Amino acid sequence: MYDVIIVGGSAAGLSAALVLGRFRRRVLICDHQKPRNAPAQAAHNFFTRDGTPPAELLQIGREQLRPYSTVQYQTAEVVSLKPITGGFDVQTAAGAILQSRRVLLATGVRDELPAIPGLAAYWGKGGVHHCPYCHGWEVRDQKIVIVGNGDVVYHLAALLSALSADISACLRGDPPPTAEQQSKLQQMGVTVYDTGIEAIAGDSGHVRGVRLGDGRLLPCQAIFVGTKPQPHSSLAHEIGCEFDDRGYVKVDELGRTSVPNVYAAGDMVTPFHQLVMAAASGTAAGSGVNMDIVFPEADRNR
Secondary structure (H helix, E strand, O other), X not given: OEEEEEEOOOHHHHHHHHHHHOOOOOEEEEEOOOOOOOOOOOEXXXXXXXXXXXXXXXXXXXXXXXXXXXXXXXXXXXXXXXEEOOEEEEEEOOOOEEEEEEEEEOOOEEEEXXXXXXXXXXXXXXXXXXXXXXXXXXXXXXOEEEEEOHHHHHHHHHHHOOOOOOEEEEEOOOXXXXXXXXXXXXXXXXXXEOOOEEEEEXXXXXXXXXXXXXXXXXXXXXXXXXXXXXXXXOHHHHHOOOEOOOOOEOOOOOOEOOOOOEEEOHHHHOOOOOHHHHHHHHHHHHHHHHHHHHOOHHHXXX
């Protein structure tokens, strides 16, 4: 029986495994190798690794676990968790039943894109982005179009205005901008279009503009769009974890969920979706698992 099975092998899961490996805990990482940031060309705001391709970061992480012989990595998708005496049965899509005293969920989220023809073709590598912190610098001084509802447009425009003086916005969905948001967008020099969107236009693998509902082409070199992060996995729901009103798993400062011996980390526990923060969350959760092994609840409460 493993001390802990970590479900998810990206920044959070690998960071947790590193902490636990250094304490000789028996760890199995189960990863389906479908990371959210796979379309991105580079990861940013990661201390000492700014601009590194995401796949390369994960490869470095896996390689740095090799000295820790108690940590194993398996390409597998976990499909169910079942409480048993002293731990959990962890079932993979291939039908294997693994057993562990604890489970750390680091399954992350996926981006649900708006249903706009052509948008998905340019997602990540072709000029369509969602995070100014991750991709804003790379499109500085370019012609940018923001797509989203009033809140999304205002939020992204306020951030991106430090990087470009040529920003337009195409409204899509509710709520519309408030009077205050409209005033501030106007002060920022953002032109707002409310004609609907017919399609995203591009060539040679890169976005070239937004085809508006009235047929006009709004030229641009980059598009920022509001996405809907969705859980990669339903395991946290199925095992009975509590969620906050935004849909994120509730955890304490060491990654403990509301279910005993179930921990969570990474994008599934916070709206602040950056690799370095996911890694920090994984480190905290790994520390939480180790603390609970060393100091059981009875000892902690004395």
